[in-house]
Amino acid sequence: MILIDKVNISYKPNTVILENASIKIEKGSWISIVGPSGSGKTSLLKLIGGLLLPESGTVLIDNYNLYQMTANERHTFIRDKVGFVYQQFRLLPQFSVLENVMLPLIPYEKKKKIRDNAEAIIDKIGLSNRLNHLPSELSGGEQQRVAFARALLTNPPILICDEPTGNLDAANRDNILQLLEHIHEEGHTIILATHDEIVANRGQQILEIEKKSFVERERIHG
Ligand SMILES: Nc1ncnc2c1ncn2[C@@H]1O[C@H](COP(=O)(O)OP(=O)(O)OP(=O)(O)O)[C@@H](O)[C@H]1O
16 A cells, blocks of 8 residues: 655745645555646656655555665665556667566576566567567557566566556557556556546546645546
């Protein structure tokens, strides 16, 4: 479970993003974060991902207080707990699909083990016939699937996605939504920021950042 309690975030000079904001995210849930551009969606994801020290307030993940750890402890904790997917797929252009998926774990584990895991995950996302291709040889949708495989390599319980379909057409967006359904069914908690109503509506809960706090919004059924 993720607990954000009475958090304040602001950037200098005078940009207040969250004010006394609190929210509880249950394990295994799928939360969509919405709000106008600049309302603080990415900042919230960074806060949960251990990348943004709040001015005050508490962030607990599974009862561990994220910002009371040392930076090293937090780094290790987040590496185990959280995977990240971004709008710009952020694959390294000079490395193959397999290498891109393996790279984040190379400093930490035996190469053979990482390779076996990476191949299994790439198979799951349906790209085992592209193992040795470069990102530039893949479609946008395929690149984003590789980015998901990379994020899932450590089997993190939490997946943070910042506008993951923002660079994709409708068909590729639907493809990523299917992948997200699958990831959710496997028990991962998904926290996803988006401007796209269709994508937001696939979450179990929609949270809007409004007036520097969180407001729960109705999902549109149908
Ligand atoms: N490092 C920073 N320093 C100063 N201001 C920042 C910094 N990061 C973000 N901001 C500002 O904080 C506000 C919230 O930014 P954030 O990226 O969290 O919004 P967002 O809702 O994700 O926006 P978008 O939908 O456009 O991606 C914006 O006004 C942004 O300019």
